[in-house]
Amino acid sequence: MKKSILLLMSLFILALALVGCASGNTSNEQDTNQAPEEKATRVVTDIKGKVEIPVQPERIVDISGASDILSLLGYEVIGTANSDGYDYTKFPSYLENVLGHAKILGYSMLAEMDVEAIIALNPDLIVISTVQEKMYDQLSKVAPVVMVEMKQMDWKEDFMHVAQIFGEEEKATAWINDYLAKAEAVGQTIRTTYGEESSYLSFLASGGSLFIFDGAGLGTILYDDMGLAKPVGMPQQENISLPVVTFEGLAQIDSDYIFAIATEEDLVALTASSIWNGTEAVKNGNVVTLPASPYFNQGYSPIGRLAFVEEVEALLQSMHE
DSSP states (O other), X not given: OHHHHHHHHHHHHHHHHHHXXXXXXXXXXXXXXXXXOOOOEEEXXXXXXXXXXXXXXXXXXXXXXXXXXXXXXXOOEEEEOOOBTTBTTSOOGGXXXXXXXXXXXXXXXXXXXXXXXXXXXXXXXXXEEGGGGGGHHHHHTTXXXXXXXXXXXXXXXXXXXXXXXXXXXXXXXXXXXXXXXXXXXXXXXXXXXXXXTOBEEEEXXXXXXXXXOSSSTHHHXXXXXXXXXXXXXXXXXXXXXXXXXXXXXXXXXXXXXXEEEEOHHHHHHHHTOHHHHTSHHHHTTOEEEEEHHHXXXXXXXXXXXXXXXXXXXXXXXXXXX
């Protein structure tokens, strides 16, 4: 009889233990299967209106062309359209170390890009420009979308526009001020070295045409940021489109020093021109020749502008080496 009672008690204890184990397993499974904690969000205002975005986005895809600005504001992108203007499959050299880890999705001035490639990156925030507005609704189904307007005429305005949307005006202002102080100092050194009144011209020879940098690109680095003199005879730039001149028109621009940016093919045509070779800057050996890639894009990027300012003295010194 005692043996029967002991056997029953043992079975009862074993049953309780099994129930306890089963309850523990259920609890663990419930903990494992709990929905992940939702990320904190905030509401920002872009040119479309108010949009709710993550407070700390971790997987930003930017196809607006503002990836360099975002990096300066402390954000990393995993997908970008800040590719080289002459080869959409690579980065311009001045952005390789900044954006080299990101996937290139196209070129920022294109209206449409591969949506499937964007989806594959699993973004938690997408940044587009007004150029890609037709993609807005489709991309809004993938992740929150912020739309910016990159006017490409005043780089500081574009920089601050992006900064204001993300609430990073203080960072942007500090970076711009530091850059302008450096550009002004380099400009003063150049004026001291090459003459206070010496004038400077930059142009792009591409596709058989000559494009003058005045109110955009490298022109604004030379004239606005560095305070160098603009030559007489410059065509005025009224919008994002660079003024186009003929060889005769180029010869009428009376510049002491020239930055000639050109494709290989156009450089051959340029150096074979008697009109070009007859200009005073060429005859005096005061020409710096640079490749179209990356220098065409460079003046439109804050990081590119800084890179040019940091190398321009060496470029000028190389003229007579």
